[in-house]
Amino acid sequence: MLIPDLSPLWISLKVSVLATIITFGLGTIVAYKMYHYRSKARSIIEGFLIAPLILPPTVVGFVLLILLGKNGVLGQIFGWNLGLVFTWYAAVLAAIVVSFPLMYRAALGAFEQIDSLLLDVARLDGASDRAVFWYIALPLAMPGILAGTVLTFARALGEFGATLMIAGNIPGQTQTMPMAIYFAVEAGAIGEGWFWTIIVICISLVGIIAVNTWKV
Numbered sequence: 001m002l003i004p005d006l007s008p009l010w011i012s013l014k015v016s017v018l019a020t021i022i023t024f025g026l027g028t029i030v031a032y033k034m035y036h037y038r039s040k041a042r043s044i045i046e047g048f049l050i051a052p053l054i055l056p057p058t059v060v061g062f063v064l065l066i067l068l069g070k071n072g073v074l075g076q077i078f079g080w081n082l083g084l085v086f087t088w089y090a091a092v093l094a095a096i097v098v099s100f101p102l103m104y105r106a107a108l109g110a111f112e113q114i115d116s117l118l119l120d121v122a123r124l125d126g127a128s129d130r131a132v133f134w135y136i137a138l139p140l141a142m143p144g145i146l147a148g149t150v151l152t153f154a155r156a157l158g159e160f161g162a163t164l165m166i167a168g169n170i171p172g173q174t175q176t177m178p179m180a181i182y183f184a185v186e187a188g189a190i191g192e193g194w195f196w197t198i199i200v201i202c203i204s205l206v207g208i209i210a211v212n213t214w215k216v
Contacts, residue, residue, distance in 0.1 A: 004192050007172045008180040009199060011088060015176060016156040019095035023152050026096075027103030028145055032133060034104075035111040053101035060098055061165025068093075068166070088174050090167040095156035102155055106148025110141035150211050154204050 034046065052060050067074050068084050084090045114137060122132045138145075160178040167174040169183060177196045184192040 004180075004184075004195065005171070008175050008177045008196065011091070011172075011174065012157055012176040012178075012200075013203075015088060015091045015095055016153055019092050019099060019156040020149060020153040022092075023096050023100050023103045023156075024145075024149050027100055027148065027152070028107045028138075031104050031107035032111055032137065034108060049104055050101045052098050053105075057098055057159065057161025057163075058165055061094060061162035064090075064094060064097065064162065064166045085166055086168045086170065086174065088167065091159075091163045091174050091176060094162040094166050095159045098159055098162050099152040099155040102151040103148045106151060107141065107145045110144025110148070111137060113144065114140045146211055150207050153207055157200060157203060 030049065034042070034049075037045075065085065066072055068090075070085065084093060118136060118140075119132050122136050123129075127135075158178055159176070160182065163174070163176060164179060169175050169179045175183075177200050181193050181196045181200075184190075184196065
């Protein structure tokens with residue numbers, strides 16, 4: 001079998017890496033805020049944060065399309081014309097939304113494992129909330145956060161439904177490896193489908209092995 005156009009590989013890596021970086025920062029910060037948040041509204045807020053994990057990806061993509069489309073809700077309200085739909089930026093946004101719950105839950109679980117007395121003692125000694133976060137909470141929670149980062153990258157790499165809805169399948173522009181697999185199989189090109197499947201599996205395994213090695 002001839003090696004197919006490799007643009008889906010580069011697009012997938014570009015989308016997944018950027019989405020993972022953004023989700024890492026956003027998920028960690030939100031998780032730390034929710035770790036300290038005590039309110040009756042917490043369960044409702046967490047429901048919205050985790051919703052993309054349990055909703056079908058096509059539903060998530062449809063909602064994003066309605067919100068951010070050319071005549072979308074946000075555009076009508078704020079007069080925005082971001083031009084995101086059917087671009088690789090839309091693929092990044094879709095990957096961020098669907099992978100965020102994994103990063104959030106992993107980071108929140110990691111913060112909840114920290115002995116709160118350590119944080120309280122640091123504050124009593126005069127440490128600011130920012131210093132407590134950067135020098136105590138974040139280092140202690142890093143193993144769990146790192147595990148969440150790997151899950152985030154893998155989820156972003158394998159994202160299909162929401163991406164197809166909001167970014168489309170444009171070869172050389174928005175066609176990621178999962179899309180290449182789907183449309184290759186649909187066209188009867190099983191060999192090409194296997195080619196992309198093996199690449200996705202290898203990349204995911206390399207990420208997991210690298211993290212496990214780093215933790216050791």
